[in-house]
Amino acid sequence: MTAASTSPPTHGPALILGTLGVVAAFSVLASVMLGSVPLSPGEVRAVFLGQGSDLARMLILELRLPRTLAAFATGGLLAVAGALMQVLLRNPLADPYVLGISGGAAVGALLAMISGLGLAWVSGSAFAGALLSTLIVFGLAHGTGSWTPTRLLLTGVVVAAGWGAVITFLLAVRPSPELPGMLYWLMGDLAHARGNALPWLTLFVTIGLALPLGRSLNILARGPLQAAVLGVPVRRLEWTVYLLAALVTAVAVTTAGTIGFVGLIIPHMLRLVIGNDQRLLLPASALAGGVLLTLADTLARTIIAPEQLPVGVITAMLGVPVFLFLLYRSRT
Amino acid sequence: MSTTLLTLEDLVIDIPGRAAGMALDFPVLPGQCWGLLGPNGAGKTTLLHTLAGLRRPRAGRVLLDGKGLQNVPRRRIAQRLGLVFQDHYDGFPSTVLETALIGRHPFLRAWNMESAADHDLARRALTQMDLEALAGRQVQTLSGGERQRLALATLLTQDPPLWLLDEPTNHLDLHHQVAVLDLVRREVGARRRGAVLALHDLNLAVIYCTHLVLMYPDGGMCWGPTDAIFHVQALERLFQQKLAVVDSPEGLWIRPVPGA
Amino acid sequence: MTGGAGGSGWAPVPADARARRRCVAGPALALWLCLPFAPAGASAQDIVAIDDRDRSVQLAKPAQRIVSLAPHLTELLFAVGAGDRIVATVAHADFPAAAREIPRIGTATQLDLERLLAARPDLVIAWDSGNPRSPLERLERLGLTVYYSEPSDFAGIADDLRRLGRLTGSDDLAERTAQDFEDAINALRVRYSERPPVTLFYQVWDRPLMTVNDTHLIGEAIRLCGGRNIFGDLEALVPRPGKETVLASDPEAIVSGGPGEDRQDWLEPWAKWTSLTAVRRDNLFFIPPSLIQRHTPRIARGTRMLCEALETARSRRGPEAPP
Numbered sequence: 001m002t003a004a005s006t007s008p009p010t011h012g013p014a015l016i017l018g019t020l021g022v023v024a025a026f027s028v029l030a031s032v033m034l035g036s037v038p039l040s041p042g043e044v045r046a047v048f049l050g051q052g053s054d055l056a057r058m059l060i061l062e063l064r065l066p067r068t069l070a071a072f073a074t075g076g077l078l079a080v081a082g083a084l085m086q087v088l089l090r091n092p093l094a095d096p097y098v099l100g101i102s103g104g105a106a107v108g109a110l111l112a113m114i115s116g117l118g119l120a121w122v123s124g125s126a127f128a129g130a131l132l133s134t135l136i137v138f139g140l141a142h143g144t145g146s147w148t149p150t151r152l153l154l155t156g157v158v159v160a161a162g163w164g165a166v167i168t169f170l171l172a173v174r175p176s177p178e179l180p181g182m183l184y185w186l187m188g189d190l191a192h193a194r195g196n197a198l199p200w201l202t203l204f205v206t207i208g209l210a211l212p213l214g215r216s217l218n219i220l221a222r223g224p225l226q227a228a229v230l231g232v233p234v235r236r237l238e239w240t241v242y243l244l245a246a247l248v249t250a251v252a253v254t255t256a257g258t259i260g261f262v263g264l265i266i267p268h269m270l271r272l273v274i275g276n277d278q279r280l281l282l283p284a285s286a287l288a289g290g291v292l293l294t295l296a297d298t299l300a301r302t303i304i305a306p307e308q309l310p311v312g313v314i315t316a317m318l319g320v321p322v323f324l325f326l327l328y329r330s331r332t
Numbered sequence: 333m334s335t336t337l338l339t340l341e342d343l344v345i346d347i348p349g350r351a352a353g354m355a356l357d358f359p360v361l362p363g364q365c366w367g368l369l370g371p372n373g374a375g376k377t378t379l380l381h382t383l384a385g386l387r388r389p390r391a392g393r394v395l396l397d398g399k400g401l402q403n404v405p406r407r408r409i410a411q412r413l414g415l416v417f418q419d420h421y422d423g424f425p426s427t428v429l430e431t432a433l434i435g436r437h438p439f440l441r442a443w444n445m446e447s448a449a450d451h452d453l454a455r456r457a458l459t460q461m462d463l464e465a466l467a468g469r470q471v472q473t474l475s476g477g478e479r480q481r482l483a484l485a486t487l488l489t490q491d492p493p494l495w496l497l498d499e500p501t502n503h504l505d506l507h508h509q510v511a512v513l514d515l516v517r518r519e520v521g522a523r524r525r526g527a528v529l530a531l532h533d534l535n536l537a538v539i540y541c542t543h544l545v546l547m548y549p550d551g552g553m554c555w556g557p558t559d560a561i562f563h564v565q566a567l568e569r570l571f572q573q574k575l576a577v578v579d580s581p582e583g584l585w586i587r588p589v590p591g592a
Numbered sequence: 593m594t595g596g597a598g599g600s601g602w603a604p605v606p607a608d609a610r611a612r613r614r615c616v617a618g619p620a621l622a623l624w625l626c627l628p629f630a631p632a633g634a635s636a637q638d639i640v641a642i643d644d645r646d647r648s649v650q651l652a653k654p655a656q657r658i659v660s661l662a663p664h665l666t667e668l669l670f671a672v673g674a675g676d677r678i679v680a681t682v683a684h685a686d687f688p689a690a691a692r693e694i695p696r697i698g699t700a701t702q703l704d705l706e707r708l709l710a711a712r713p714d715l716v717i718a719w720d721s722g723n724p725r726s727p728l729e730r731l732e733r734l735g736l737t738v739y740y741s742e743p744s745d746f747a748g749i750a751d752d753l754r755r756l757g758r759l760t761g762s763d764d765l766a767e768r769t770a771q772d773f774e775d776a777i778n779a780l781r782v783r784y785s786e787r788p789p790v791t792l793f794y795q796v797w798d799r800p801l802m803t804v805n806d807t808h809l810i811g812e813a814i815r816l817c818g819g820r821n822i823f824g825d826l827e828a829l830v831p832r833p834g835k836e837t838v839l840a841s842d843p844e845a846i847v848s849g850g851p852g853e854d855r856q857d858w859l860e861p862w863a864k865w866t867s868l869t870a871v872r873r874d875n876l877f878f879i880p881p882s883l884i885q886r887h888t889p890r891i892a893r894g895t896r897m898l899c900e901a902l903e904t905a906r907s908r909r910g911p912e913a914p915p
Contacts, residue, residue, distance in 0.1 A: 037710040055710060062734055063705055090423050119726060172800075172832065191702070192726040212442035219434050223421040229384050230490070231410030231438040276424040279445075306697045306704035307683075 013280045020287035024072070027291045031068040031298040032060055036305030066195030070255060071297040071311075072290035073199035074190070075262055077252040079289025080206055082263030083281055084245040087217050088238060089149040092271075095264035096249040099156030102258040103163025104133025105250060106186055110170050119194070123254045130250030133159060138242060188259030188312040190297050202251045206244055207283055213237065214279030221276065260312045262289050265319040272326045292318060335362055337494040337526040338383060338413065342392035345378045352390050353551020360494065362524035365516060367531050367541030367558075371571055374547040376530035377418060380496045383528065384415045410438035413494040414487045418502065418530075420479050422471045429467040431482055432457055435489030457488035460515065462508070476503035484512060495519070495527040501536065509533075513540045534571075534586045538562065546570050641755040644720055644742035651737060654761025655715035659708055662700050662719035664886040665741055666691050669717065671769050671889050672753055674760035680711040687882065687890075703727050709734070715759060717741055743887045745812050746777050753889070769889060776892040780816055784899045787818035790906060793838050793870075794821060795848035796885070798858040800832050810884060813891070817899035819845075839865060845905040846870045847898060849881035873908040877901035 033044050039056055046052035047060045081096035088094070096102070108129020112122040141147040141155040167186075210217075216237055220227045224234045249263075266289045267281060274280055296314035303309060342355040353375070360366060368376045381387045383394055385401040393400045396412055414435070422431070432454040433446055440446065458464045461481040466474070474482065480503045487495060495516065501509040517540050519525045531537045537544065538558060545555040548570060554561060567586070568575050574589040639651045657679045660666040666685040669675055675690060683699045685691045697711070698704040700722045708716075713736065718728055720742035732738055739759065743749045750770040757766020794810055796802040804810045806824035814821045822841040823831050846868075848858045856878040865871055879901070884894030 035706045036704050037706040055712070058709055058734060059706055062730070063709070092424065119729070173828075191705075192724065194726065215437060215440065215442070219437055221423045222431075222434070223423065225381075225386055225417065226421070226434075228386055228406065229410065229415045230434060231407040233406055271424065275430075276426060277430075301704070301706075306707050308698055308702040308704060 016274055016280065017283060017287070020284055020291070024287050024291050024294075027294045027298075028068055028072060031071070031294045032064045034298050034302055035059060035064055036302055067190055067193060067297065068294055070193035070195060070199060071190050071294045073203050074193070074252050074256045074259065075266075075289040075291070075293025075296075076203050076286035077199055077206075077248045077255075077289070078259065078263040078293070079266035079285035080203070080210070080282055081245045081248040081252065082265075082289075083267035083278070083285045084210070084241050084248070085263070086267055087221050087278065088241045088245065089153055090221060090223070091149065091153065092268060093264070094153070095260075096245065096252070097160065097258065097260070097263070098153065099137050099246070100133045100160035100163055101130045101246055101249045102253050103160045103167065104136075105130040105253040106258065107163055107166050107170070108132075109254075110167060114170065123194070126254045127250050130253060131246060133163065134243070134246035134250075138239075186258060187310045188257040190256045190293075190300075190311055191308065193256050199251055199255050202248060203286060206248050207286060209244060210241075210282050211279060213240070214277070214282065217241070217278040218276065221278075256311075258312075259293065259315060261315045261319055262293055265315075265323050266292060269319075269323050269326055272330045336360070337362060339395040340383070340392070341395055343382070343389050343394060344391040345375050345382050346388060346390035347375050347378055351551065353548075354553040355392055356545070356553055356555065357392075358555060360526045360528060362493070362526050363520060364526050364543055365520045365541045366526075366528040366543045366545060366555075367537040368529065368545050368547060369531065369534070369537055369567075369570065370547030371549055374549050376547060377498055379545075379547070380415060380498050380528065380530060384413060384496055385409050386415075407438055410490075410492070412492055413496060414490045414492040415496040416483045416487050416498060416500055418498040420483055425470055425472060427467070428458065428463060428469050428471060428474070428482055429454060431471055432485045432489050435486040435491075438490065453491070454485075454489045457485040458482075460488055461485040462511070477505060477508060480504055481508065481512075484515075493525055495525060497527065497529045499530050499532060501531065501533065509536070516540065534567065538584060538586070639759055639761070641739065641758050643740045643755070644748070644752075645740045647740070649715075649737060649739045649759065651715060651759060655713075655759055657711065657713045657715070658760065659697070659711055659713040659716045660685070661703065661717060661723050662741075663687070663691075664888050665717045665719060666694070667886065667888040667890070668741075668749075668752060668756055669760070672757040672760060672766040673762040674756065677760065679713060680708060687888075705730070715739060717756070743809075744807075745809060746774075746816075746891075749887055749889070749891065750774050752887075773889045773892055777816070777895065780892075780895055780899050784818045784903070785816050787903070788906060789818055789820045790845055790902045791822055791841070791843045792819045792845040792847055792902065792905075793823070793841070793843040795846065795858055796830065798848075798861075801835060801838075802830055802832050805829055805831060809887060809891070813884065813895040813898055816895060817902045819898070819902050839868065842869050844869050844873070845875035845877060845902060847877045847879060847901060849885060850878060853880045853882060873905070875901075875905045875908060877904075 033039065033041065037059060039059065043052055043056045044060060047056050078096055082094070085094040085096055085098065086092055089098070105126040106129070109122050109126035112125035117125070137152070137156045137159050140159070141152040216227070216232045219230055219232050220234065220237055228234050252259075267285050270281055270284050270288055274284060292315060293311070296318055297311050299318075300309040300311040300314045336359045338360040340356045340358055340360075342357050344352050344355050368379060370376055378387060382389050385394070385406075395401075396404050396409060401409065433450065435457070436446060436450045436453065440450070455464065455467065458467055461484055463478065463481055463485055466478065471479065471482065480500070484500060497516070500512055500516075504512065513536060516527050516529070520527050529541065531541075541558055543556065544558050544561045545553065546561065546566060547553060554566060562584070564575055564577050576587045576589050578585040578587060639654060641649050643649050655674070656677055658669060658674060658677050660669055660678050660681040662682060663685040666675075666678060666681045667687050669678055670688050670691060675688070678694050680697045681691065681694045682703070683696055685694065695707075695711070697707040700719060701724060703723070705727055708731070716731060716736055716738045718738050718740050720740040728738060741752055743752045750773055753766050753770040753773065754763075757763045757770075792814065794803055794814060796804060796810075803823045804821070805826045805828065806812075806815065806821060808829055811821055811824060822838075822843050823833055846859065846862055850856055850858050859876045859878055862868065862876060863871055870876060879894050879897050883890050884898065
């Protein structure tokens with residue numbers, strides 16, 4: 001073995017996923033136990049055993065648990081979307097929002113709010129906006145010929161900027177009474193996350209659909225020609241991945257607004273440690289993304305309580321040092 | 333017919349912006365090693381990509397098992413032929429062994445992980461290419477020659493009946509150039525494989541290829557067994573270069589004649 | 593730019609949305625009602641008030657633990673004598689001075705629900721257009737009694753005072769406060785609303801430039817003082833005009849708030865436009881934001897300052913002014 005560079009430590013997949021699973025369990029536990037109102041471990045245990053004071057039950061079962069679950073699922077969705085985007089665009093700098101998905105979702109949500117529609121309509125509208133943006137970008141990038149990742153990226157960036165302008169226009173011209181809430185949503189906020197099963201359902205379905213495509217994705221990451229010659233149905237796979245990533249991002253953004261950084265950093269960090277096998281990277285990203293966002297949200301709502309920090313600030317503050325450390329250690 | 337590896341049926345390759353050239357029409361049979369000769373831009377890479385089904389021809393068809401390529405499932409094509417590209421693009425970090433292993437993809441079902449047998453095949457391929465010591469290395473750190481050998485190892489792991497090689501001797505030192513071509517000749521001969529190679533080196537082409545295709549820059553084509561095709565004037569016209577032929581005990585030897 | 597001194601615009605809630613919310617809120621409240629009072633149903637002693645979303649808010653007895661989710665709502669509660677029963681409020685609740693001692697549970701737009709619940713309120717006073725909807729809906733689902741306040745005119749403020757007084761069991765004090773407020777406003781109306789109109793530009797914020805239209809509370813104050821808001825008939829509640837439009841309209845007076853209670857920073861930039869009528873006659877007036885931009889009884893003071901300012905502007909008209 002030459003001294004220059006060795007392969008990433010290839011521990012067994014079971015060990016990696018097992019470790020991440022344990023960390024995930026701990027992060028969920030921590031998130032439920034911590035909050036702006038201190039509860040002793042005994043009180044927490046009592047609640048899970050069916051007893052506990054009314055206040056403790058309300059805090060844990062009605063506030064913290066739904067929020068924790070929403071945070072974990074959203075973090076997982078964003079990380080998986082980021083991993084898929086990075087493979088699709090063959091670019092480690094891609095993140096879930098690079099193709100204008102969050103902008104479309106925001107415009108949809110904003111239009112619904114301005115029309116005075118209820119919260120369910122706002123979520124649905126955000127979702128529709130995200131998917132519409134996906135179709136616009138994909139359609140425009142296709143143009144008269146086949147699209148390349150560069151073309152897709154450029155189109156996405158431009159469309160995202162276009163959405164940004166529309167948002168600013170709407171905010172300026174019709175400042176809705178919902179404005180403060182909307183601004184926080186644009187920054188990413190789990191306080192507004194409605195506790196439903198959609199994020200979890202999406203996460204499981206996505207992993208289930210993406211895992212069998214894992215090896216094909218590994219090869220697709222090496223270039224479309226190489227993949228095609230090894231029997232990978234490139235065009236169909238690219239469409240599938242794109243729509244999957246868009247769907248996942250749309251659900252994440254609809255749940256908790258546009259939380260940045262998770263989708264970019266988590267797949268990257270994991271790649272430095274476990275390599276780029278998508279069959280391992282995707283489920284690991286889901287777990288690690290969930291952990292990051294859960295911890296970040298816990299900190300966001302407790303550090304300077306009763307003030308609440310935007311969770312996107314915390315994800316950056318947590319993610320950046322860890323990433324830099326791993327990058328430094330890997331020296332690739 | 334059942335053993336034909338690939339058939340070119342009135343095939344005209346498509347080079348954008350250039351008028352249609354001559355049609356190619358011949359089968360590739362096991363035991364044959366076809367050499368593609370021609371100056372840069374003649375369309376050697378285009379032809380190889382067309383034979384692999386990556387590009388549409390301007391006219392004519394490529395037949396695999398009697399059917400046109402576009403009617404054969406991609407997976408089946410990948411089990412019957414493999415292509416080593418001129419340029420290698422790696423994207424994300426990966427190891428040498430992982431890169432060789434992708435050759436097994438056409439034979440694995442979606443849910444299958446690579447088995448121990450697959451790993452063995454890959455390792456054996458690496459050994460044949462003199463790369464077994466680098467199995468754990470990151471591909472980005474390989475030299476040009478090592479990367480080229482790795483691409484060949486991937487093909488060996490895939491082990492299809494028909495090999496398409498785009499300038500396989502690029503970046504290789506002389507020892508490895510000969511080793512690779514020896515390997516090709518061995519596989520083609522002993523294991524009844526077929527091969528189509530794009531080569532720049534005239535002498536190597538003459539030594540190793542059983543058949544040649546001369547691809548002229550104006551689109552003209554000339555093909556057949558090496559002995560029949562091998563004409564100094566044809567080669568001079570092909571490369572726009574004066575040549576001298578030397579007869580030696582080992583065989584014919586072509587030398588370019590330097591200008592004044 | 594939240595609550596407090598900033599530009600706070602709100603539009604009246606559309607009726608169908610109110611109906612929708614009533615249908616959601618009704619059953620939840622009915623359930624709440626049934627719990628300890630099942631035998632008699634709504635008894636005659638129940639305290640009932642209709643909030644600004646047309647929902648019926650009911651308490652068995654006067655509220656003892658109140659959470660207020662906006663600075664001006666805290667002020668209103670103190671005005672009806674219920675200030676000592678506020679157990680938690682949000683940031684920037686600074687009037688009266690005692691309000692600063694009340695524990696905080698976040699800001700009007702970012703609520704700390706855990707601390708809110710831990711405060712065990714029996715009544716939550718919410719600001720319909722200022723608080724985020726989702727957390728409040730969650731509170732309602734958890735069984736809390738929420739009263740949505742959204743006064744949009746002077747009558748609404750007086751009404752809010754009365755209703756809050758009813759809910760907190762200080763009907764008499766609330767009635768007196770409301771009456772005093774209405775009397776003060778009426779006195780101003782009688783005295784000033786028929787006076788020769790003064791065109792004016794009211795500046796809510798400087799960057800971006802923001803003003804109000806006629807349906808805004810401040811718009812009503814302007815009308816009451818016999819003023820004519822040059823941007824009154826614009827559609828938006830809080831329009832953002834360009835500076836050119838202001839210059840072209842050449843208002844007779846410019847009234848503004850400021851970044852603080854005593855900083856006239858926003859008036860100074862206008863002074864250099866010496867061709868403006870308002871500048872030539874020195875009709876640049878400052879009104880401390882908390883006296884006119886919060887929906888509380890103190891708006892009577894701010895309105896009086898506005899009326900007096902306009903009266904001053906009238907006095908500075910030359911002999912060519914219309915009678």
